[in-house]
Amino acid sequence: MKQRKGAKRKMDKYCFGVDLGGTTVKMGLFTVTGDLLDKWEIPTRTENHGEHILGDIADSIQAKMSEKQLTEDNVTGVGIGVPGPVVKESIVQQCVNLGWGTVNVAKTLSELTHLPVKAANDANVAALGEQWQGGGKGYDSLIMMTLGTGVGGGIISEGEIVSGANGAAGEIGHMVIVDPADITGICGCGHIGCLEQAASATGLVNMTRKLLAETDESSSLRGMDPMTAKDILDAAKAGDDLAVRAADKMMMYLGHAAAYLACAMNPDIFVIGGGVSRAGSYLTEGIQKHYREIVFHASTETPFVLATLGNDAGIIGAAKLVCDIVDE
Amino acid sequence: MKQRKGAKRKMDKYCFGVDLGGTTVKMGLFTVTGDLLDKWEIPTRTENHGEHILGDIADSIQAKMSEKQLTEDNVTGVGIGVPGPVVKESIVQQCVNLGWGTVNVAKTLSELTHLPVKAANDANVAALGEQWQGGGKGYDSLIMMTLGTGVGGGIISEGEIVSGANGAAGEIGHMVIVDPADITGICGCGHIGCLEQAASATGLVNMTRKLLAETDESSSLRGMDPMTAKDILDAAKAGDDLAVRAADKMMMYLGHAAAYLACAMNPDIFVIGGGVSRAGSYLTEGIQKHYREIVFHASTETPFVLATLGNDAGIIGAAKLVCDIVDE
Numbered sequence: 111m112k113q114r115k116g117a118k119r120k121m122d123k124y125c126f127g128v129d130l131g132g133t134t135v136k137m138g139l140f141t142v143t144g145d146l147l148d149k150w151e152i153p154t155r156t157e158n159h160g161e162h163i164l165g166d167i168a169d170s171i172q173a174k175m176s177e178k179q180l181t182e183d184n185v186t187g188v189g190i191g192v193p194g195p196v197v198k199e200s201i202v203q204q205c206v207n208l209g210w211g212t213v214n215v216a217k218t219l220s221e222l223t224h225l226p227v228k229a230a231n232d233a234n235v236a237a238l239g240e241q242w243q244g245g246g247k248g249y250d251s252l253i254m255m256t257l258g259t260g261v262g263g264g265i266i267s268e269g270e271i272v273s274g275a276n277g278a279a280g281e282i283g284h285m286v287i288v289d290p291a292d293i294t295g296i297c298g299c300g301h302i303g304c305l306e307q308a309a310s311a312t313g314l315v316n317m318t319r320k321l322l323a324e325t326d327e328s329s330s331l332r333g334m335d336p337m338t339a340k341d342i343l344d345a346a347k348a349g350d351d352l353a354v355r356a357a358d359k360m361m362m363y364l365g366h367a368a369a370y371l372a373c374a375m376n377p378d379i380f381v382i383g384g385g386v387s388r389a390g391s392y393l394t395e396g397i398q399k400h401y402r403e404i405v406f407h408a409s410t411e412t413p414f415v416l417a418t419l420g421n422d423a424g425i426i427g428a429a430k431l432v433c434d435i436v437d438e
Numbered sequence: 439m440k441q442r443k444g445a446k447r448k449m450d451k452y453c454f455g456v457d458l459g460g461t462t463v464k465m466g467l468f469t470v471t472g473d474l475l476d477k478w479e480i481p482t483r484t485e486n487h488g489e490h491i492l493g494d495i496a497d498s499i500q501a502k503m504s505e506k507q508l509t510e511d512n513v514t515g516v517g518i519g520v521p522g523p524v525v526k527e528s529i530v531q532q533c534v535n536l537g538w539g540t541v542n543v544a545k546t547l548s549e550l551t552h553l554p555v556k557a558a559n560d561a562n563v564a565a566l567g568e569q570w571q572g573g574g575k576g577y578d579s580l581i582m583m584t585l586g587t588g589v590g591g592g593i594i595s596e597g598e599i600v601s602g603a604n605g606a607a608g609e610i611g612h613m614v615i616v617d618p619a620d621i622t623g624i625c626g627c628g629h630i631g632c633l634e635q636a637a638s639a640t641g642l643v644n645m646t647r648k649l650l651a652e653t654d655e656s657s658s659l660r661g662m663d664p665m666t667a668k669d670i671l672d673a674a675k676a677g678d679d680l681a682v683r684a685a686d687k688m689m690m691y692l693g694h695a696a697a698y699l700a701c702a703m704n705p706d707i708f709v710i711g712g713g714v715s716r717a718g719s720y721l722t723e724g725i726q727k728h729y730r731e732i733v734f735h736a737s738t739e740t741p742f743v744l745a746t747l748g749n750d751a752g753i754i755g756a757a758k759l760v761c762d763i764v765d766e
Contacts, residue, residue, distance in 0.1 A: 195736060251603060253702075265702060267600050274704025275579060278736030285698045286732035301732060370613045370698050374581075374593060376602025404614035404629060408523060408606030 124180060125432045126171055126225075128190040129232060129424030130154065132207035135167055138425035139174055142186055142433040144243055148174070149425060160209040168222035187226035188219060189431030191235030191424045195277030199228045199431070202277075228431040232424055234271045234280050236417075237264025239427030240381045244419040249378035253371055254417065255282060255364060257386035260298075261306035261313075265375070283310065285367050292359055294320050308363045311339035311386050318342050318356040327352055343389040358396065365400025372401070372409035383417030390416065452508060453760045454499055454553075456518040457560060457752030458482065460535035463495055466753035467502055470514055470761040472571055476502070477753060488537035496550035515554035516547060517759030519563030519752045523605030527556040527759070530605075556759040560752055562599045562608050564745075565592025567755030568709045572747040577706035581699055582745065583610060583692060585714035588626075589634035589641075593703070611638065613695050620687055622648050636691045639667035639714050646670050646684040655680055671717040686724065693728025700729070700737040711745030718744065 124147075129136040131154060138149040152170050155162040171188060175181070192215060194205035200216035215229040230238070237246075237254035246252040250269050256262040261283030265272040272279045283306035284299050294316040297304040307313045315337055322332055329352040330345050331337060345353035368380055380401075382394055394414040402410055419426055452475075457464040459482060466477040480498050483490040499516060503509070520543060522533035528544035543557040558566070565574075565582035574580040578597050584590040589611030593600040600607045611634035612627050622644040625632040635641045643665055650660055657680040658673050659665060673681035696708055708729075710722055722742040730738055747754055 251600075263702065267595055268598070270596070272579075272595050272703055274736075275706040275740065276704055276736045278734065279702060279704040281701045281704070281734045281736065283701075284734040285701045286694075287698070299734060301734075303732075366614070367698075370615070370695075371702055373609045373611075373613045374591065374607060374699050374702070375600055376604055376607040376609070378603040404631075406606065406609050406612040406627060406629075408602075408604045408609065412603065 124184050125186045125429050126174075126188040127425035127427070127429030128167055128188060129235070129428060130163070130167070130190055130192045130208070131232070132156065132193060135163070135170075136421070136425050137167070137170060137174075138422070138429060139178065140426075140429040140433065144426070144429065144433065146422070146426070148178075149422070150174075154208065156207070156209045158209075159211070160205070163208060164213075164215065164219050164222060168219060171223055171225075182224055185225055186435045187228065187432030188223060189235070189428035190215060190219065190227065190229045191232035191428045192229055193232050196229050196231050196273065197277040199230060199273075202229070226432060226435050230271055230273060230428075230431060231264075231277060231280065233262040234264040234273060235427035235431070236383065236419075236423035237266055237280070237381070237427065238271055238430050239419055239423035239425075240383065240417050241266045241269070242430045243426050244423060245381040245383075245415040245417045246379050251375070251377045252379045252381055253282075253368070253375065253377045254381040254383060255368070256384040256417075257310060257364075257382065258384035259310060259312055261310045262384070265377075267375070282367060282371065285370070287363060287367060292317055292320075305363055305367050309360045314339045314342055314356060314360050314386070317359060318353070321352055321356055325352070329353065339386050340388070343386070343392065347389075347392055361393065361396035362400040365397045365402075366404060368397065368401045368414075369403075369405035369409075372412060373406045376409050377412065380412060380414045381417050382414060383423065387416055452512050453514045453757050454502075454516040455753035455755070455757030456495055456516060457563070457756060458491070458495070458518055458520045458536070459560070460484065460521060463491070463498075464749070464753050465495070465498060465502075466750070466757060467506065468754075468757040468761065472754070472757070472761065474750070474754070476506075477750070478502075482536065484535070484537045486537075487539070488533070491536060492541075492543065492547050492550060496547060499551055499553075510552055513553055514763045515556065515760030516551060517563070517756035518543060518547065518555065518557045519560035519756045520557055521560050524557050524559050524601065525605040527558060527601075530557070554760060554763050558599055558601060558756075558759060559592075559605060559608065561590040562592040562601060563755035563759070564711065564747075564751035565594055565608070565709070565755065566599055566758050567747055567751035567753075568711065568745050569594045569597070570758045571754050572751060573709040573711075573743040573745045574707050579703070579705045580707045580709055581610075581696070581703065581705045582709040582711060583696070584712040584745075585638060585692075585710065586712040587638060587640055589638045590712070593705075595703070610695060610699065613698070615691060615695055615698075620645055620648075633691055633695050637688045642667045642670055642684060642688050642714070645687060646681070649680055649684055653680070657681065667714050668716070671714070671720065675717075675720055689721065689724035690728040693725045693730075694732060696725065696729045696742075697731075697733035697737075700740060701734045704737050705740065708740060708742045709745050710742060711751070715744055
């Protein structure tokens with residue numbers, strides 16, 4: 111990674127955070143203390159195995175630097191979250207969504223931008239963002255559970271991402287903990303009974319459809335098609351018995367998974383994010399209730415909070431990766 | 439913590455590792471590169487709420503320094519593992535075995551020895567020892583499972599102990615994962631179905647007695663009293679069907695717990711220690727078989743190895759805490 115020798119520390123006031131997704135690249139310009147000055151998006155060009163992606167990002171960064179009259183000496187670096195496992199803050203082995211095989215993201219983007227670059231997995235980067243400026247602000251260690259189409263996660267220990275041997279840490283959605291009675295099929299990973307089969311938006315819908323099929327019980331959800339996780343959680347909040355049972359199962363599995371992780375890591379806080387987390391305190395309180403049923407006593411009081419950064423978590427966490435890079 | 443200003447780095451060649459137990463204090467003098475030069479023990483005086491313990495340790499360190507003609511400038515510091523949760527590498531809230539309430543171990547021992555001191559939980563320190571010089575040598579991140587009277591653990595991420603919000607990380611024995619059919623009573627922590635109820639030495643014996651009581655099946659273990667975990671594992675290795683089933687349950691719960699942790703942390707390696715680990719590769723292979731049944735594909739190849747340091751893991755890991763302290 112290129113180091114800009116001789117640059118003065120006091121001149122380094124800005125950094126870039128990049129959240130590389132399969133459709134768009136979200137980008138942000140930040141002060142090194144975390145103020146978001148500007149954000150924008152460019153399309154992700156996945157054709158030809160995604161060969162244009164990093165060049166497009168570099169061009170966009172350089173255009174923004176020209177626009178804002180920034181030089182390399184004003185910028186500590188570029189942090190980037192990518193949708194795949196990342197090792198050594200640099201290399202992805204495979205990003206199916208981008209068409210990539212093995213790509214040394216940090217090295218390549220650094221050569222293109224002449225700036226230091228650090229890369230990390232996008233879910234882990236979002237957790238870092240929540241720890242820096244979001245629901246986990248002020249805490250050194252947190253576990254984030256992201257409830258969307260799947261269940262993702264990110265673990266921050268002592269302010270740093272736990273990335274794991276193969277960059278695959280944080281895959282809490284694939285803890286196989288679902289009771290046989292609640293199983294609805296095979297997970298995309300090939301296993302049966304993964305947490306995300308019961309606790310993702312999709313999983314909640316599937317589990318609810320199974321409950322509906324098993325009884326004749328009246329429910330506001332009966333016959334609803336399409337049915338979303340929001341429909342189910344809204345019905346549960348309104349007191350629909352079957353919806354309450356489905357939501358409770360989801361929250362139980364999340365709470366018990368959180369308890370397993372707390373026995374091992376004893377985090378300062380759990381942060382719940384993703385689209386499903388719009389259900390709010392109904393969700394965090396339900397998860398925490400089940401968590402407390404089984405967690406080791408030292409972690410009983412660990413708070414559960416909602417993520418607060420929404421779609422900006424990725425660019426904010428990415429900026430955090432490089433905000434404190436100091437020149438040689 | 440006292441810093442010795444002006445001392446030259448090249449003079450710092452030694453450090454002390456202390457493993458503070460309820461009966462004895464194990465102590466070691468090390469080079470900073472990890473060679474054990476001398477080890478000895480002193481009794482742990484727990485009377486009067488353990489008020490003499492840290493003074494005794496300081497006296498013993500100072501006697502050893504005189505004997506070896508070491509000065510404060512030759513010693514980087516003292517690392518100490520204590521049998522309780524430790525926060526900020528210094529403070530224990532309670533050590534029942536020692537009679538202690540809240541004690542600032544590092545500060546107190548540093549004042550007594552005029553040396554930098556870092557403290558950590560003893561199980562976590564043993565994991566650090568195995569990472570530095572034992573079964574996990576050469577790996578940055580590991581999860582250690584210690585199978586003794588209970589099931590303990592220690593987690594090392596990027597070469598550092600994960601100590602947790604309240605110093606209670608690594609309590610993997612209290613993951614509540616045992617099936618109702620295998621439950622033998624209430625865990626010491628108050629919950630029912632903790633991993634250690636099925637996978638500690640005591641747990642294995644209880645689970646085996648339950649199996650014996652439930653059938654008339656012939657077994658070399660029937661009527662054996664006392665019966666130890668070693669008896670059961672030896673019988674299993676010899677092909678006793680009931681012993682095989684009991685051992686397999688133990689290894690299944692350990693393997694599944696390991697898989698949950700690997701989804702979250704994706705460690706480089708698992709290290710299995712404690713008295714039960716004398717069962718050797720029968721145990722590691724059995725745990726790994728069950729681990730692979732459910733673990734996320736990125737962690738399928740994670741190795742399981744035996745701890746190699748035995749009772750020295752504590753002093754070695756404690757020395758590691760302070761071996762690289764550099765003078766101001």
